[in-house]
Amino acid sequence: MKVLITGASGGIGRAAAEYFLKKGHEVHGLDIREADEDLLKFSESAECCGAYYHHIADVTDKDSIRSGLPEGFLPEVLINCAGIQEGERDIDVNLKGMINVTEMLAVSNEEIKSVVNIGSASGHTGSEFPEYAASKGGVIAYTKNVALRIAPRAICNSIDPGGVTTELNRVVMDDPVLWNRIMELTPLKRWASAEEIAEWIYFVGVTNRFMTGQNLLIDGGEAGRAEFVWPE
Numbered sequence: 001m002k003v004l005i006t007g008a009s010g011g012i013g014r015a016a017a018e019y020f021l022k023k024g025h026e027v028h029g030l031d032i033r034e035a036d037e038d039l040l041k042f043s044e045s046a047e048c049c050g051a052y053y054h055h056i057a058d059v060t061d062k063d064s065i066r067s068g069l070p071e072g073f074l075p076e077v078l079i080n081c082a083g084i085q086e087g088e089r090d091i092d093v094n095l096k097g098m099i100n101v102t103e104m105l106a107v108s109n110e111e112i113k114s115v116v117n118i119g120s121a122s123g124h125t126g127s128e129f130p131e132y133a134a135s136k137g138g139v140i141a142y143t144k145n146v147a148l149r150i151a152p153r154a155i156c157n158s159i160d161p162g163g164v165t166t167e168l169n170r171v172v173m174d175d176p177v178l179w180n181r182i183m184e185l186t187p188l189k190r191w192a193s194a195e196e197i198a199e200w201i202y203f204v205g206v207t208n209r210f211m212t213g214q215n216l217l218i219d220g221g222e223a224g225r226a227e228f229v230w231p232e
C-alpha cells in the first residue's frame, strides 16, 4: 500500500517508516528535516521489502504540503506523527498541522483506507505542558470526528503513548534523578521504544479493519496508577 508518514525523520515516525518498509509497503516520509541517514541506508538493504520516498514540507503550512508532495499524490494509509513539545507552537504543529494534512490527503481522498494519529497520554491525563496537553486532547476529539466522516470507506484511530525513548525526551532520559522519579510513577518500570510504538501503529492502521474512532492509551500503566485507600 501507499503509506504517508509525517514526522518520518524523527523517533516514532522513523521507526514506523522502517516497520512499513519491512512489510513491503511504498512509504512516503514527510518532514521539515531531511530523511534520516540510517533509514535511507535501511531502504537500500536486503531487509527492506518496500520503497522509501522522502518529501520536505511543514505540516503547519498548506502550501508547503502541496508543493512538497508530488502532484496528485494521495495515500492509502496516513500516519500523522509530526509533533513538537516546545510550548506556544504545540497546538499549531500537533493539532492544526495534523488537521491540515488529514483534510487535504485523507478526508476527500477516495483511496484512503486508514488514518492513524499519534496523540499522547497527556491528552487523557491533562499532564505535561498546557499547550501540549491541549493539542493532544484535540487529537482525541479530531480522531473521532474524522472516523465519522470517512466511514464507511476508511477507519481512523489514535495511538496515545506514554513515555517513549526518543530524542524528544533526552532531557529527562539523561538525568538519573528525574529518570528514577519517572520510573517510580510507571508500573511497568520502563518506557516504550519507538519500534514498539511502530508495531502498534501497524496493528491499528493495517491489521485492524473494524475498530474506528478509538484512542488507545499505551503508557505502561502510568495514567491508570491509582492507590486504593481503605481501612486496614
Ligand code: NAD
Binding pocket: 006, 007, 008, 009, 010, 011, 012, 013, 030, 031, 032, 033, 057, 058, 059, 060, 081, 082, 083, 084, 085, 093, 094, 097, 118, 119, 120, 121, 160, 161, 162, 163, 164, 165, 166, 167, 168, 169
Ligand atoms: P521526534 O522529535 O523524535 O520526531 C518528530 C518529528 O516531527 C521530527 O522529525 C520533526 O522534524 C518533525 N516535525 C516537527 N515539526 C514539524 C512540522 N511543522 N512539519 C513537519 N514535520 C515536523 O519526536 P517523537 O518522539 O518521535 O514524537 C512523534 C509524535 O509522537 C509527536 O506527535 C509526539 O507528540 C508524540 N508522542 C511522543 C512521545 C514520546 O515520549 N516520545 C509520547 C507521546 C506522544
